[in-house]
Structure formats: C-alpha cells, structure tokens
Amino acid sequence: MTIRAITAKTIFDGEQYHSDSALVWKGDRIVDIVPTSTLPVSVIVTDVGDRIVAPGFIDIQVNGGGDVMFNSDTTADGIDTICRAHRQHGTAYLLPTLISATPEEMKTALIAAECAIEQGVAGVLGVHLEGPWLNKDKKGAHDANKFYSPTIEQLEAFPWLERGVSLVTLAAENVDTQALNWLQQHHVVVSCGHSNATQHQLTAEKLASVNGFTHLFNAMSPLEGREPGTVGTALMTDHAWCSIIVDGIHVATQNVLMAHKLKPEGKLLIVTDAMASVGSRTNRFVLDGEEISVQDGKLVNSSGSLAGAHIGMDQSVANAIAWGLNEAEVLRMASTYPAEALNLDDVGTLKPGYRAAATILNSDYSSYAVLVDGVLNP
Ligand SMILES: [Zn+2]
Incomplete structure (x- = not known):
C-alpha cells in the first residue's frame, strides 16, 4: 500500500506542535509524524508550505x-x-x-x-x-x-x-x-x-x-x-x-x-x-x-x-x-x-493508528484542504 505524507512548516497533533514535519499515512490510517528531513524518498509527498496542519x-x-x-x-x-x-x-x-x-x-x-x-x-x-x-x-x-x-x-x-x-x-x-x-x-x-x-x-x-x-x-x-x-x-x-x-x-x-x-x-x-x-x-x-x-x-x-x-x-x-x-x-x-x-477514540487527534484526517489551514485560518480517511480533498 502506498505511503503518503503532507509536509508543513507546522503540524499540531492535538497536543503539541511539530515544526518542519510530515504527517505520514498509509491507506486510511496515520503512521506517524516525523521530521521532513527523515522521510524516505519512496513516500508520495504533498507540501503545504507555511500552512498549519491540524486534526480534522x-x-x-x-x-x-x-x-x-x-x-x-x-x-x-x-x-x-x-x-x-x-x-x-x-x-x-x-x-x-x-x-x-x-x-x-x-x-x-x-x-x-x-x-x-x-x-x-x-x-x-x-x-x-x-x-x-x-x-x-x-x-x-x-x-x-x-x-x-x-x-x-x-x-x-x-x-x-x-x-x-x-x-x-x-x-x-x-x-x-x-x-x-x-x-x-x-x-x-x-x-x-x-x-x-x-x-x-x-x-x-x-x-x-x-x-x-x-x-x-x-x-x-x-x-x-x-x-x-x-x-x-x-x-x-x-x-x-x-x-x-x-x-x-x-x-x-x-x-x-x-x-x-x-x-x-x-x-x-x-x-x-x-x-x-x-x-x-x-x-x-x-x-x-x-x-x-x-x-x-x-x-x-x-x-x-x-x-x-x-x-x-x-x-x-x-x-x-x-x-x-x-x-x-x-x-x-x-x-x-x-x-x-462522541466517545470516539480513533479521530480528533493526529496519532499513529488514528484515522488519517487533517484540516489544513491558511494563515487566516480559512480552510486550504481537508484530509479524510487518507484522501486529500483540495
Ligand atoms: Zn437547535
């Protein structure tokens, strides 16, 4: 299964901020958040630049x-x-x-x-x-x-x-x-x-x-x-x-x-x-x-x-x-x-194993793109 990632200047996982990092997912599940510099070349990457990546x-x-x-x-x-x-x-x-x-x-x-x-x-x-x-x-x-x-x-x-x-x-x-x-x-x-x-x-x-x-x-x-x-x-x-x-x-x-x-x-x-x-x-x-x-x-x-x-x-x-x-x-x-x-324990946070869902925001917090279950919707 293809491994994909969004790279961004800022990723907020629901608890803490990660700078110059990648949100990595496989299928519809999050794999991890890692420093962009450590991403293997085989990963298909979408870079969102200065935008902020937050839990969906x-x-x-x-x-x-x-x-x-x-x-x-x-x-x-x-x-x-x-x-x-x-x-x-x-x-x-x-x-x-x-x-x-x-x-x-x-x-x-x-x-x-x-x-x-x-x-x-x-x-x-x-x-x-x-x-x-x-x-x-x-x-x-x-x-x-x-x-x-x-x-x-x-x-x-x-x-x-x-x-x-x-x-x-x-x-x-x-x-x-x-x-x-x-x-x-x-x-x-x-x-x-x-x-x-x-x-x-x-x-x-x-x-x-x-x-x-x-x-x-x-x-x-x-x-x-x-x-x-x-x-x-x-x-x-x-x-x-x-x-x-x-x-x-x-x-x-x-x-x-x-x-x-x-x-x-x-x-x-x-x-x-x-x-x-x-x-x-x-x-x-x-x-x-x-x-x-x-x-x-x-x-x-x-x-x-x-x-x-x-x-x-x-x-x-x-x-x-x-x-x-x-x-x-x-x-x-x-x-x-x-x-x-809603008592859900696989959405709402960017953690390994959670559903791959993220909201990507412009600097004025308007929505730039949304990731839902591994599919990025521009
Ligand atoms: Zn009402």
Whole structure:
C-alpha cells in the first residue's frame, strides 16, 4: 500500500506542535509524524508550505450544506452533498442533524446515516436527532407540533445506528429518567437542549444520563440571580460537555469566553449548527414549508427568529482565536473535544493508528484542504 505524507512548516497533533514535519499515512490510517528531513524518498509527498496542519475538524451539529437540508433529503446522497459542502470549510467529519421531524422521518434519517457509513460516504460519523423531544417554550425554529415525550417502547422502535454514533438533543425536563437511562444503556449520546428547565427539574439522576448540552445559551432557560436555569446547570455540570456556536451572532463574545473559563478542560466544543446555505449558491432554503434566508449574515425565518447559522468550522475557529482563546485550545475545541464528546477514540487527534484526517489551514485560518480517511480533498 502506498505511503503518503503532507509536509508543513507546522503540524499540531492535538497536543503539541511539530515544526518542519510530515504527517505520514498509509491507506486510511496515520503512521506517524516525523521530521521532513527523515522521510524516505519512496513516500508520495504533498507540501503545504507555511500552512498549519491540524486534526480534522469534527462538527457534531450540521443541518445542511451545499443547498441540501438533511430534513428534506434524508438519503446517503444528501449526506454526501452536506459533507462535501462542509469540507470546503475545513470539516473532516460531521453528524448530519435532523431538526424535529415525525417518527417515520427520524427512522428514515437513521437508516440513511447507517447506509452512508456502510457505503463509505466520506465524512459521516453518525447522526444527530435534534428533537422532537424538546420543550415548546424553547422551540426556536422547530415545529412544536412534532414535540412529544418518548416512551421506552417508542425508543425501542428506532433503528439506532450500529456502525456510527447516534446523538440526540432533548429537553431533559420533558423526558423521564427511565427513558434517559434507556438511551444511555443503548449507547445513544444524550445532549440536553431546547430546554426550559429549572435547576430542580434537572435532577442528579437525570444529569447522570446527560452527556452534554446543545448550543449553550441558545434555546435554553437563562442563568438568573435566583434560578440557574439550563444555562447555569450546563456550566456547573462538570462531566457534561457543552457545544457552542461561535459565529458572533448566536452568543456574545464575552459569554463564549465565560463558558470557556467555567467549563473543565475539554468540555467546551465548537459546532456550526449550519444550514443548507453553507457552500450554497442561493442563500435561501425551506424548512417545514417556511422560507429561511440569509440577511446580514444571519439566517432568519419569516418571523425574524434565528434559524441556524451561516458559518463553517474554519470561520468559527478564526473567530474564537480572534476573541482571545489560545490557538491550540481552539483547534482542540474543533477536533479533539468533539471526538471525545462522541466517545470516539480513533479521530480528533493526529496519532499513529488514528484515522488519517487533517484540516489544513491558511494563515487566516480559512480552510486550504481537508484530509479524510487518507484522501486529500483540495
Ligand atoms: Zn437547535
């Protein structure tokens, strides 16, 4: 099997920096990072010059891209289009994310993700079902008519992924403890979001089955003097990760920095919550029969509500660094930490034996190329 390498002035492996080094891989797995001067002549080399090579970005919340909404195209082809669109913005892997839908549509989405993984669609790690087990008081752009509280029988009827990750966003106050435990026991990653909980509704019992919190600050009960709400609980629950949108529109810069200060290391990660407009030609799309369009960089529905984000991972990383977070830490927030959030141990870091995936960034952090499972996508 051919051995390939990317040589660069800077390689960040997720823990440390290597200068004038080569990321070497064989097939779809990383072999090592070595000094460029020691590379055997038989290795096929792509030199990326002064650019930075980082672990491939992982976005666990992507509703669409390349003019495709996952809700409207729950097929392996639809997932492929979304992955391709986001590769232009530095994303190596993602979870296509279904916005609250009917149980039948959810089943179709789960099957599509399983098929995409089986067919080897590059970049898909599983699926994210965002709802419909949400709180109508924090519905955001979701259709509250689709919301319900699931029974165990209903959960058992879904074809949860066998080869990939199943992640669900739910309002933990509206899902009983047994159902949360069932999800936990069946290796479904549980994230609390679109939640209007009080601190007392998020009991220790429930939180034990909650792995994370979805798009911290957005669509959740706020932190107030006498009531921590879902935001305060998310910030204070050390075992749980928080995903956060860093487009400068959904969350104030100071709140991103505050969350970073409060969460333990590794527990704050970047998501885009991107829609079909990323990597698109049109800047508008339809969700639940309603037109969503980009206005002044914001995605809004007809009533002016924010409806997802119009941003890629590369710009998100650039923003967080510009706001003062450390470069290495931000690169981990876009790769290592989301891999850990999904309990994956072969992506998110450039280590021997891991999947050969890297994001190559220009000096302004815009994406130059993405390596996915040994294939370099310029
Ligand atoms: Zn949401």
